[in-house]
Amino acid sequence: MGGTRAEQRAATRRALLAEGRRRFAADGYHDVVLAEVAQAAGVTKGAAYHHFASKAGLFRAVVSEVQHELGERVADAARRYDDPWEQLRAGCRAFLAAGRDPVVRRIVLLDAPAVLGWDEWRAMDEDSSARHLAEALEVLVKAGVIADQPVEPLTRLLSGAMNEAALWLARSTTPQAPAQTERALDRLLNGLRSQND
Amino acid sequence: MGGTRAEQRAATRRALLAEGRRRFAADGYHDVVLAEVAQAAGVTKGAAYHHFASKAGLFRAVVSEVQHELGERVADAARRYDDPWEQLRAGCRAFLAAGRDPVVRRIVLLDAPAVLGWDEWRAMDEDSSARHLAEALEVLVKAGVIADQPVEPLTRLLSGAMNEAALWLARSTTPQAPAQTERALDRLLNGLRSQND
DNA sequence: GACGGTAACATACCGGGGGTATGCGAAAGG
DNA sequence: CCTTTCGCATACCCCCGGTATGTTACCGTC
Numbered sequence A, B: 001m002g003g004t005r006a007e008q009r010a011a012t013r014r015a016l017l018a019e020g021r022r023r024f025a026a027d028g029y030h031d032v033v034l035a036e037v038a039q040a041a042g043v044t045k046g047a048a049y050h051h052f053a054s055k056a057g058l059f060r061a062v063v064s065e066v067q068h069e070l071g072e073r074v075a076d077a078a079r080r081y082d083d084p085w086e087q088l089r090a091g092c093r094a095f096l097a098a099g100r101d102p103v104v105r106r107i108v109l110l111d112a113p114a115v116l117g118w119d120e121w122r123a124m125d126e127d128s129s130a131r132h133l134a135e136a137l138e139v140l141v142k143a144g145v146i147a148d149q150p151v152e153p154l155t156r157l158l159s160g161a162m163n164e165a166a167l168w169l170a171r172s173t174t175p176q177a178p179a180q181t182e183r184a185l186d187r188l189l190n191g192l193r194s195q196n197d
Numbered sequence C: 001g002a003c004g005g006t007a008a009c010a011t012a013c014c015g016g017g018g019g020t021a022t023g024c025g026a027a028a029g030g
Numbered sequence D: 001c002c003t004t005t006c007g008c009a010t011a012c013c014c015c016c017g018g019t020a021t022g023t024t025a026c027c028g029t030c
Helices: A004-029 A034-038 A045-051 A055-079 A083-096 A100-114 A117-142 A150-170 A177-190 B005-027 B034-040 B044-051 B056-079 B082-098 B102-116 B118-142 B149-171 B177-190
Strands: none
Touching: A004 A034, A004 A045, A004 A055, A004 B118, A004 B149, A034 A045, A034 A055, A034 B102, A045 B056, A045 B149, A055 A083, A055 A117, A083 A117, A083 A150, A083 A177, A100 A117, A100 A150, A100 B044, A100 B082, A117 A150, A150 B118, A177 B102, A177 B118, A177 B149, A177 B177, B005 B034, B005 B044, B005 B102, B034 B044, B034 B056, B034 B177, B044 B082, B056 B102, B056 B118, B082 B149, B082 B177, B102 B118, B118 B149, B149 B177
């Protein structure tokens, strides 16, 4: 066991983050006890407080990780298309699919706003997944595909719509629910096209 | 001090609910300590546990109250119109305005899903405010105003859109943000009209 | 109209868990 | 080699949710 000091430090940090992610996703922030996370990671509570300022600090680090992974998933899905409109649709579909992942669902969508506060949650969401949505909408406005308008309100509306839809889809048992949701989202997006204004 | 037994009981319960509502809205669920709520209500912690099963039980009762008041506000706004489409729009506008109330914002939109769990939150939302949205959409589908489709996915999308938009509007400082959001919402809704299908 | 019962609390207590202060051994640096 | 510092472990505090028990006053009953 071992390696250099920085390596060891990085290893324990990774172990804490990984175990924290597992437990936060499975049990929710409140029911997770920090000492158990540390123990499962092979260290004690003292180590956790050496790496993070508090239980919420560990949670914040986990949220940040998951958020950025989610943003990458969305961006990757969008990059597979050339048409900006199709990029937007693909990103939305990827987000809806990602919401079924308990890690995303429980940690990012359910607990994070309440634990970290809405302002901080929004800031983190902004520079990971929601940013891609805002950029895609901006491109479509500039190209004249959708009506000229401030993109921020639109971004919040669509972001919220997909957050909630993702939460719902994760609990839905009807197999055609994802397709129906994507179809409904398409209809809503079509309302943005310029000629409808 | 005062009245019959049932009256006294009801009075204490009301006091606990009122003080709980104040503190939950101001400080958030986690930072509220039950003994202080009871003390401010003129009783002790024992009384609170006589009326509610737990701290979460008191919170649940407060959420239920606020939810129903919110549902009434939305329904009242809608009833002022005859045209179903205008009823939908009015209800949405009323909801967005209500979200600026810290009681609604903090208790119902931010803490409730995390504290009570998404399933219970959704069930409570269903038989208060979200139900009106689903009914309005149902009417519009039946009347052929919007394209024939399952209303449940659409309800979740729009409900989520307005939840998030309300949270954002409450933190926004730009005075034209509400109007811009309503305009963006109108565009989205227009996408649902039958001829666009 | 005494009287037992019970409802509506108050009081006392417990235990879990987040946070902190301190100790300690091993790696890094001179 | 010797010391400093870093990366943890250990021991401890205390707040707060929950419970168990005591106490007072209302309420139906004879």
